Amino acid sequence: MFATLHRKSLSLSLSLLLAGASAGTWAANATPAVDAGTAPANQTAHVTLFLKLHNEAALEDYIRQTVTPGSAHYQQFLTTSQFAQQYGATDAEIARVQSYLRSQGLSSEVLPSHLAIRTSGTLSQFGKLFQTSIHTYVSSQNGHRFHKPAISPQLPSAIADVVDVATGLSSEKVYRPHHVSTPALTALGTPNAKTNALAAKSSGGSSNPTASGVPGQYTVGDVANFYNINPLYKHGVVGKGSTVGIVTLSNFYPSDATTYWSDIGLATKPNRITQVHVDGGAAIDGGSGETSIDVEQSGGVAPYADVLVYDSPNTTAGYVDAFAQAVSDNVADSISTSWGLPEIFNFAALNVTGASNTDTSDAGDLRAFHKIFLEAAVQGQSLFAASGDSGAYDTVRDLGVGTGVGQYTAPLTVDSPASDPFITAAGGTTTPYSYAFGTGPTKSITQESVWGWDYLQNYFDTYIGPGVVNLFSSGGGGGVSVYWHKPFYQAFTDGIRRSQPNQSLVYNDPSAGPTTLLKLPSHFEGRNVPDISLNADPETGYIFVSTVDGGLLSGEGGTSFVAPQLNGITALLRQSTGHRIGLWNPQVYALQNIFGYGWFTPFKSIRAGDNWFYYGAPRYNQGVGIGALDVANLDVFLRSGF
Missing domain, CATH: 3.40.50.200 (Peptidase S8/S53 domain)
Structure with missing residues (x-):
């Protein structure tokens, strides 16, 4: 064969x-982009509202027990409905969010887990809902067109106590x-x-x-x-x-x-x-x-x-x-x-x-x-x-990575x-x-590396x-997260490290010169x-x-x-x-x-x-x-x- x-x-x-x-094939939101004005008002978008979990600390403890021999709940995994009942949003909370979405002319679909509510609508509707203006942007690196809020979106006060985060207002990220x-x-x-x-x-x-x-x-x-x-x-x-x-x-x-x-x-x-x-x-x-x-x-x-x-x-x-x-x-x-x-x-x-x-x-x-x-x-x-x-x-x-105009530094990430x-x-x-x-000698990797x-x-x-x-x-x-803290299962593991010092993402802007976009925290005790x-x-x-x-x-x-x-x-x-x-x-x-x-x-x-x-x-x-x-x-x- x-x-x-x-x-x-x-x-x-x-x-x-x-x-x-x-790199031009896969867009990244760290690249410079030109604001092309307000996005088409009638453009359809999918937005998912993630609801706040109940008893999240208890949930994490239960997860630990499911995979710890000798624990009371070892291998006692939950069904989706059990998760919804114990940790998801309540029926009353969901009904309140759905009612609010209907008042804004938006449909809704609740996941069986009660973890999230999917909704579809126009960019104009979502701009109004989240008190922002959604614009079209064009990446100066690769021409990628996307939309995202021009100013930071705000969760509506009527449901902010139930909703944790909304995804879908931006189409900027394209994963690799x-x-x-x-x-x-x-x-x-x-x-x-x-x-x-x-x-x-x-x-x-x-x-x-x-x-x-x-x-x-x-x-x-x-x-x-x-x-x-x-x-x-x-x-x-x-x-x-x-x-x-x-x-x-x-x-x-x-x-x-x-x-x-x-x-x-x-x-x-x-x-x-x-x-x-x-x-x-x-x-x-x-x-x-x-x-x-x-x-x-x-x-x-x-x-x-x-x-x-x-x-x-x-x-x-x-x-x-x-x-x-x-x-x-x-x-x-x-x-x-x-x-x-x-x-x-x-x-x-x-x-x-x-x-x-x-x-x-x-x-x-x-x-x-x-x-x-x-x-x-x-x-x-x-x-x-x-x-x-x-x-x-x-x-x-x-x-x-590079030091020339239009190039970026490469921090440990x-x-x-x-x-x-x-x-x-x-x-x-x-x-x-x-x-x-070519004419070079034969070299060998002699052990898995x-x-x-x-x-x-x-x-x-x-x-x-x-x-x-x-x-x-x-x-x-591989490396060290600078967002997620070291998890319990790495607490006693030899070789776990903290983040390195002096790590920054710097862009050498053609007009403004070197611009520090992000300074990463030093010695952060993060997930490895x-x-x-x-x-x-x-x-x-x-x-x-x-x-x-x-x-x-x-x-x-x-x-x-x-x-x-x-x-x-x-x-x-x-x-x-x-x-x-x-x-x-x-x-x-x-x-x-x-x-x-x-x-x-x-x-x-x-x-x-x-x-x-x-x-x-x-x-x-x-x-x-x-x-x-x-x-x-x-x-x-x-x-x-x-």
Whole structure:
């Protein structure tokens, strides 16, 4: 099957910045924009009102109990209606909000969870409702047109005691899919037989028949070999009775997934893909390959699980609504997403007119996602998000980096929604392989390492010439949140760090010179990401099928492969244990803190490599988190109730 594979062709200029070269494709709200005047009054928009939770502290405590062996509510997950009754808005509160919306000529739809109310109307109506004027803006960087409030919106006083945040007034944010192609001039070379044999040994010496064994052409079978999944397959654990959910911002061709599974010789449950189009659904566009990856990987790791795909338009409103729908439906046992933006793009300093450049309060979107993730956790739904592909400098893929006019600095930042403490952040590694370029010597990665392409950068600088190729800062996303505080499950974890000092996002304005847009807090005791990592380096990457991208591709990677792989692994664990797994983080951190690393534990420490700032270590590190998995061992611990 692999004889027909081809490397995806990418143009590579002398100043290539792998992700930054396409930064104009994905708009970011930190970029300068020109006010084009009042937006069309009759333009339709979807706005979701997130209601205030009741007893949020009690909710978080209950979530902890559901995943703590010996607790009174261990594995006693709630239904959607139980969540609504115990923590959602009351019927009276909802009726009051609906009545107010009707008085403004707006329709409303209440989620069964009582967490949010969706409403549709014109920009004119919403401008009046939130006491603002909604304008059209045009990005000076890439021409992206969007609308957003010209002045900070205000919640109506009549419902401000019930409503926490409204999403959808702005269409500015366009999220990025977290997958990366290997640069066209970086030859894979000949795989190193010794190191690949060591990788097979580390997975129990077993071989999956759907594996290729070829770096850059790996399949889900290779994932099974690397991370010791095969023992579950041998016992008939293939995801039966489980449902994986995908939240995505591009529609796709389901035939891509079935073709992929068929081409690698994987037997799967037939007719198992169901699509749910939220807010009118997403387009089939340049991001459709991401959705194909998510379905192929999650459904490939768990070949007999059902697959639910929630797609929505690529805006904050669409993203939030798709997640809210997936969680409120409460059909998927686990859900992954491979889209995100830098956490700092949510801060008031970059969104609220007149805000100080030190204002790191949330403009609303982080809180909206957080409420949804809390509901998912108490319902036992495991959530996974790709941690990003720009190493420790998450803004680089969106904004680039430089000191010239019209360029930005690159502060140490993390990706959202992966930075939320109630979702598992999926990071990236490089598995052992050998590589060579041109007349340069063959080099080898001899142990699984933190994924960061500075190892290739050093090679190019040495054997091609300094500065000829620029790969900064491609690698597995990781670092310290400067919004979310350190969660309870990281309190006793060796290696947890605080934010670094002197980090700022500065734009070199053509007219005003260097302008500090945001100063990040120093030594902030924040949530550390990622949590768990698997192979994500495109050089040791994967094949996948995407009609939009031309069919069968190889040399593909990014943390967008890891999030759905963890999703599929959860479906296997769901079948094996006989119950939902729930929020991974408290469980895996407790296991690592107690049992550490070793042949019998669920984790493999990643001691080599870096993501351009954070280095591998025999403990938690911000390059890979706890480390990589031994899935069979994790299954044993979960079935035993550790």
